[in-house]
Amino acid sequence: MYLHIPSILTAYLSFFLVFVGSCLYLWKREKRDDILAYSAAEIGVLFTALTIIEGAIWGKPTWGVWWTWDARLTLTAILLLIFAGYLMLRRLTEDENRAASSAAVLGIIGFLDIPLIHMSVYWWRTLHQPPSILRPDKAPWENIAWPLLIPLLLNLAAFLFLYFYLLSLRFRFGEITAEIKALKLSRDF
Amino acid sequence: MGPWYFVFLAYGIVWCAILIYWLMLKRRLVRAETELAELSGLEESQRNVKT
Numbered sequence: 030m031y032l033h034i035p036s037i038l039t040a041y042l043s044f045f046l047v048f049v050g051s052c053l054y055l056w057k058r059e060k061r062d063d064i065l066a067y068s069a070a071e072i073g074v075l076f077t078a079l080t081i082i083e084g085a086i087w088g089k090p091t092w093g094v095w096w097t098w099d100a101r102l103t104l105t106a107i108l109l110l111i112f113a114g115y116l117m118l119r120r121l122t123e124d125e126n127r128a129a130s131s132a133a134v135l136g137i138i139g140f141l142d143i144p145l146i147h148m149s150v151y152w153w154r155t156l157h158q159p160p161s162i163l164r165p166d167k168a169p170w171e172n173i174a175w176p177l178l179i180p181l182l183l184n185l186a187a188f189l190f191l192y193f194y195l196l197s198l199r200f201r202f203g204e205i206t207a208e209i210k211a212l213k214l215s216r217d218f
Numbered sequence: 219m220g221p222w223y224f225v226f227l228a229y230g231i232v233w234c235a236i237l238i239y240w241l242m243l244k245r246r247l248v249r250a251e252t253e254l255a256e257l258s259g260l261e262e263s264q265r266n267v268k269t
Contacts, residue, residue, distance in 0.1 A: 032232050075239055079232055086228045090221060191236065198243050205250040212257045 033083040035188035043073030048140035051133035063129045064203035077109045100149040101157040111139035
């Protein structure tokens with residue numbers, strides 16, 4: 030629980046940043062927004078993959094299976110595939126601007142899977158338990174006892190701290206890569 | 219398999235994955251910074267030659 034929940038909430042935040050960056054890029058066409066979306070997508074894929082692995086490790090002793098085609102698990106796997114596709118699209122399309130625009134559209138569509146994942150435990154009969162923190166009907170402290178909630182929130186804060194550190198590194202890398210491409214292009218002309 | 223096996227497995231995978239990603243990112247960043255410095259230096263020297 031202390032790894033699974035913070036990593037999926039970090040992934041949600043990451044894909045929210047992809048959504049914001051993609052919308053801003055399609056609207057204003059500024060490179061910085063595209064770099065933000067690309068950086069957040071890469072780290073989001075890492076945290077989503079970790080969520081699925083940790084979920085399997087949690088699922089084995091509690092459900093008796095590593096994996097089941099439950100609505101929430103399947104939708105999370107789809108989210109991972111969408112953003113893995115996003116990263117592939119970025120790498121395989123040669124035209125930089127076309128790749129950025131197509132990826133922005135995919136990033137926005139991919140983000141729409143998150144409300145489905147979150148509400149899937151209410152809409153369908155699932156093996157997965159309802160949300161622990163982000164519940165529409167209860168505050169977190171009404172749902173989890175404080176001795177369990179405090180370490181969970183501490184872990185969440187640590188994951189977010191780590192996430193923003195990794196995002197700053199990845200964003201800097203994106204900026205430098207863009208600068209290199211611009212320099213090479215100016216030299217060619 | 220006791221419960222501690224799963225706990226160690228989960229923590230081990232998470233920290234290994236994050237550590238590997240961080241190391242790869244650092245390496246990519248250092249390479250990009252070196253390439254940028256080289257290109258900027260080249261640009262600068264070409265400008266000096268012209269003037």
